[in-house]
Amino acid sequence: MPQNSRSLVKISVSELQVGMYVAQLDRPWEETRFVYQGFFIYDWRDIQELQAQCEFVFVQAETEVVEEEKTVTAPSGKKIRTRVKKEKTRLVHKAPAYRELTKAANSMGQAKQTIHDVFRAVKLGRDIDMKAVTVAVTDIVDSIMRNPNALQWLSLIKDKDDYTAEHCLRVCVLSIIIGREMGFNEPEMVDIGVCGMLHDVGKVKVPDEILNKPGSLDKDEFEIMKQHSQYGRDILISLSSAPKSAVDVAYSHHEKVDGTGYPRGLAAHQIPLKAKIVGVVDAYDAMTSARVYKDPMSALESLRIIYDVRGKHFDLEVAEFFIKTMGVYPAGHIAELNSGEVGIIVRSSNEHRLKPKVLLVLDEKKQLRKEAILDLSVNCLTDAGKPLRIKEIHPNGAFGVRLENYVKKGLRLAEYDD
Numbered sequence: 001m002p003q004n005s006r007s008l009v010k011i012s013v014s015e016l017q018v019g020m021y022v023a024q025l026d027r028p029w030e031e032t033r034f035v036y037q038g039f040f041i042y043d044w045r046d047i048q049e050l051q052a053q054c055e056f057v058f059v060q061a062e063t064e065v066v067e068e069e070k071t072v073t074a075p076s077g078k079k080i081r082t083r084v085k086k087e088k089t090r091l092v093h094k095a096p097a098y099r100e101l102t103k104a105a106n107s108m109g110q111a112k113q114t115i116h117d118v119f120r121a122v123k124l125g126r127d128i129d130m131k132a133v134t135v136a137v138t139d140i141v142d143s144i145m146r147n148p149n150a151l152q153w154l155s156l157i158k159d160k161d162d163y164t165a166e167h168c169l170r171v172c173v174l175s176i177i178i179g180r181e182m183g184f185n186e187p188e189m190v191d192i193g194v195c196g197m198l199h200d201v202g203k204v205k206v207p208d209e210i211l212n213k214p215g216s217l218d219k220d221e222f223e224i225m226k227q228h229s230q231y232g233r234d235i236l237i238s239l240s241s242a243p244k245s246a247v248d249v250a251y252s253h254h255e256k257v258d259g260t261g262y263p264r265g266l267a268a269h270q271i272p273l274k275a276k277i278v279g280v281v282d283a284y285d286a287m288t289s290a291r292v293y294k295d296p297m298s299a300l301e302s303l304r305i306i307y308d309v310r311g312k313h314f315d316l317e318v319a320e321f322f323i324k325t326m327g328v329y330p331a332g333h334i335a336e337l338n339s340g341e342v343g344i345i346v347r348s349s350n351e352h353r354l355k356p357k358v359l360l361v362l363d364e365k366k367q368l369r370k371e372a373i374l375d376l377s378v379n380c381l382t383d384a385g386k387p388l389r390i391k392e393i394h395p396n397g398a399f400g401v402r403l404e405n406y407v408k409k410g411l412r413l414a415e416y417d418d
């Protein structure tokens with residue numbers, strides 16, 4: 001049975017190819033113009049930039065250990081057949097996001113069904129099918145390994161009427177993406193995905209009138225809501241097949257590193273790392289989602305809040321990884337330019353996070369226009385001769401622009417993405 005593991009391989013910058021993941025340079029990152037420490041090579045410009053600044057780099061590779069039969073000569077001179085272990089190394093390439101979209105959408109659909117089954121089972125007092133949960137999460141991890149952008153994009157498409165299941169799914173997807181950024185191996189990524197998927201399972205026991213109250217909760221109602229952490233722990237601990245990490249995350253994802261969280265008011269060092277990751281992702285998704293009682297907050301506004309309370313509510317390192325991974329201008333969000341035009345951010349690169357590529361869809365009067373790609377990293381000007389820049393980032397659906405309509409046009413996305 002082959003075993004896979006991730007390793008780094010040193011290669012000359014002349015051998016670089018699009019899609020490779022550069023994990024280390026031949027010099028400290030601080031001595032280069034690269035802002036982010038580790039990134040996928042997106043196009044030839046990234047290769048040119050690396051060639052201008054380095055001689056060699058370390059790229060991620062997958063090492064597969066396989067057993068092969070071989071004839072060897074024994075000290076006696078006799079030839080014998082034996083099995084030897086051999087390492088095969090191949091460099092990691094990511095699949096283009098447009099090719100991954102269909103598979104990612106299928107994985108998401110399957111996972112959503114699994115979450116519905118989990119909640120139904122808990123409501124009926126039956127056991128959760130942990131095998132089905134693991135299979136669904138493994139499928140998501142595989143998609144993220146091929147290309148995290150596809151699922152990150154799909155996570156932006158939200159159905160207000162199916163909040164709980166979709167929220168669990170998005171927390172699962174984003175926690176895996178953050179875990180990957182933090183260097184988790186694949187089994188750990190599956191584990192944090194399971195934690196993310198099940199983190200709010202205790203909400204099944206919170207009355208619907210509190211869960212879906214169209215307004216803020218009063219003190220007593222909030223106390224009842226807070227019990228979902230304990231309920232979640234109790235539900236999962238009663239299952240022999242639920243991983244201990246999922247029990248910990250369900251119990252501790254509302255703890256804060258300054259000790260003001262619930263249910264136990266744990267200190268920073270007592271909160272498990274996976275609960276810290278799921279905690280940040282959970283808060284971000286809640287802030288950026290529309291609910292019966294609130295409009296969605298923009299991604300930028302939410303990232304700013306996370307930044308402001310890093311080291312108090314959220315673990316400093318986890319919060320910074322999260323902000324870095326989601327990007328300053330995350331791909332898939334709606335951008336309003338200072339010219340009044342509106343577009344969808346299609347690429348937020350490591351090099352030009354403040355100047356992404358935008359697919360323009362509305363003109364300055366917010367009327368549909370012929371779609372066109374605008375690269376803000378190339379100095380563009382408004383009609384008045386001012387530098388063109390992003391004025392505001394809006395959630396999906398702003399000005400009637402819905403990401404799903406463009407994702408459905410898979411071919412068009414293919415032209416603009418990867």
Ligand SMILES: [Fe+2]
Binds near residue numbers: 199200228253254282
């Ligand atoms: Fe929660």
